Amino acid sequence: xxxxxxxxxxxxxxxxxxxxxxxxxxxxxxxxxxxxxxxxxxxxxxxxxxxxxxxxxxxxxxxxxxxxxxxxxxxxxxxxxxxxxxxxxxxxxxxxxxxxxxxxxxxxxxxxxxxxxxxxxxxxxxxxxxxxxxxxxxxxxxxxxxxxxxxxxxxxxxxxxxxxxxxxxxxxxxxxxxxxxxxxxxxxxxxxxxxxxxxxxxxxxxxxxxxxxxxxxxxxxxxxxxxxxxxxxxxxxxxxxxxxxxxxxxxxxxxxxxxxxxxxxxxxxxxxxxxxxxxxxx
Amino acid sequence: xxxxxxxxxxxxxxxxxxxxxxxxxxxxxxxxxxxxxxxxxxxxxxxxxxxxxxxxxxxxxxxxxxxxxxxxxxxxxxxxxxxxxxxxxxxxxxxxxxxxxxxxxxxxxxxxxxxxxxxxxxxxxxxxxxxxxxxxxxxxxxxxxxxxxxxxxxxxxxxxxxxxxxxxxxxxxxxxxxxxxxxxxxxxxxxxxxxxxxxxxxxxxxxxxxxxxxxxxxxxxxxxxxxxxxxxxxxxxxxxxxxxxxxxx
Numbered sequence: 001x002x003x004x005x006x007x008x009x010x011x012x013x014x015x016x017x018x019x020x021x022x023x024x025x026x027x028x029x030x031x032x033x034x035x036x037x038x039x040x041x042x043x044x045x046x047x048x049x050x051x052x053x054x055x056x057x058x059x060x061x062x063x064x065x066x067x068x069x070x071x072x073x074x075x076x077x078x079x080x081x082x083x084x085x086x087x088x089x090x091x092x093x094x095x096x097x098x099x100x101x102x103x104x105x106x107x108x109x110x111x112x113x114x115x116x117x118x119x120x121x122x123x124x125x126x127x128x129x130x131x132x133x134x135x136x137x138x139x140x141x142x143x144x145x146x147x148x149x150x151x152x153x154x155x156x157x158x159x160x161x162x163x164x165x166x167x168x169x170x171x172x173x174x175x176x177x178x179x180x181x182x183x184x185x186x187x188x189x190x191x192x193x194x195x196x197x198x199x200x201x202x203x204x205x206x207x208x209x210x211x212x213x214x215x216x217x218x219x220x221x222x223x224x225x226x227x228x229x230x231x232x233x234x235x236x237x238x239x240x241x242x243x244x245x246x247x248x249x250x251x252x253x254x255x256x257x258x259x260x261x262x263x264x265x266x267x268x269x270x271x272x273x274x275x276x277x278x279x280x281x282x
Numbered sequence: 283x284x285x286x287x288x289x290x291x292x293x294x295x296x297x298x299x300x301x302x303x304x305x306x307x308x309x310x311x312x313x314x315x316x317x318x319x320x321x322x323x324x325x326x327x328x329x330x331x332x333x334x335x336x337x338x339x340x341x342x343x344x345x346x347x348x349x350x351x352x353x354x355x356x357x358x359x360x361x362x363x364x365x366x367x368x369x370x371x372x373x374x375x376x377x378x379x380x381x382x383x384x385x386x387x388x389x390x391x392x393x394x395x396x397x398x399x400x401x402x403x404x405x406x407x408x409x410x411x412x413x414x415x416x417x418x419x420x421x422x423x424x425x426x427x428x429x430x431x432x433x434x435x436x437x438x439x440x441x442x443x444x445x446x447x448x449x450x451x452x453x454x455x456x457x458x459x460x461x462x463x464x465x466x467x468x469x470x471x472x473x474x475x476x477x478x479x480x481x482x483x484x485x486x487x488x489x490x491x492x493x494x495x496x497x498x499x500x501x502x503x504x505x506x507x508x509x510x511x512x513x514x515x516x517x518x519x520x521x522x523x524x525x526x527x528x529x530x531x
Contacts (some may be wrong), residue, residue: 085410086409087406087410089411102440116412117412119410120410120411121406121407123403123406123407123412124403125401125403126401126403126404127403127407129404129407129421129422130426131425131426131429140411140413140421141408141411141412141413144413144417144421145411145412145413145414146419186407189407190410190411190413191410193411193412
């Protein structure tokens, strides 16, 4: 049962736009989502040492969407995720989360604190704390930040691990797990805070294809069963074509393409995207 | 053996006094280690500060004590500081201050490299889970940094224990001072200093074994996917090509 099943579907106006929004940069909201806009970024800019990483990026995600973000290294994908996660503040622009403006006028607003717990993030590597077992990894934050009782935290940890098929590893040390198992536990750990959005930064890049497929399958189930939105930086085109609602292609700090997987992989007229997809597929 | 005749009776007579000296040695060692391990934390944090004045001050302190001989530091505090301040410190206090200042500098660098060895993603994971800065330090950074640097910390402490012998030069009645005195009185340097060496060894060797065991255990429990970080040498000398530690298959 979707957590967000009561939310209104996309408007007919949006649905009509579906066919037209193909390979243009995305000033308008994404249109294939299953519900209302969850995250909206407008005019995001970020530079490191005078090098522009994000150039006026406009980006939207709907509740329950899986958005796959692709692009070459240094094109701005991870910086966008980090900006949405609050790990990096943009130089300029505006971010709205669940209807609340959380970043504007070059600083965070007071609403940032209230919504930041609704965003989870899973990283490429070093995802679990190696000096703790799986249970402690799962329950540390709820116990320390929300004062949750140990028994309640354990129950919730078991439920979250069950969702990712890792319940039998609850007392394992994180160092005893394989790469794919660690990433699944990391996803479950993010679920402990009941996020509406999970950001995944190349979480499968260090995994073998079958293991990566298992991890990505977990994300697909979270979207389908819990209505959690997922923004995923990946080079797994098979997953992008099967499970993504939107494919966003970054090029030189800008969103060059924001469209559906079908349009991105089969009817795309953007030469940079074609070149990238061909290279990754090869 | 050069016709030398051992006199083990002198060892039996000297032992009680030497054990007393060992007491002073251990006292100075423990006090120095405890104070240094605490003081090194703010120095290490200062060394990583974004505020240049704080960072340079911490780094200046560390470099001064790392790049001058401990004996010079000891003499400076015992002989030179009174000339500067007019305050004469007893030998025991001078010894503790000099050893503490020296060990703190080395310990701070060890802490710093330990803190910096914790992958930033793990700290960011804590941030994403709403842990406060103190909670990130308490539950994520310090446990891993200490675990990572425990062998280095124990090695520093072993070195400090041996370096306490230098305090005999400013008339602190430690094990070395007592040994030297008894040796001079009895002309039995071989027996006395052999016994002194044995006592130092008997204390330091078990700690050294523990250090090695901890290192082995850390490597064996690293688990699949563990990537050994750069060695301490590589971290202390950026740009130096030093092979990472080998991980058992």
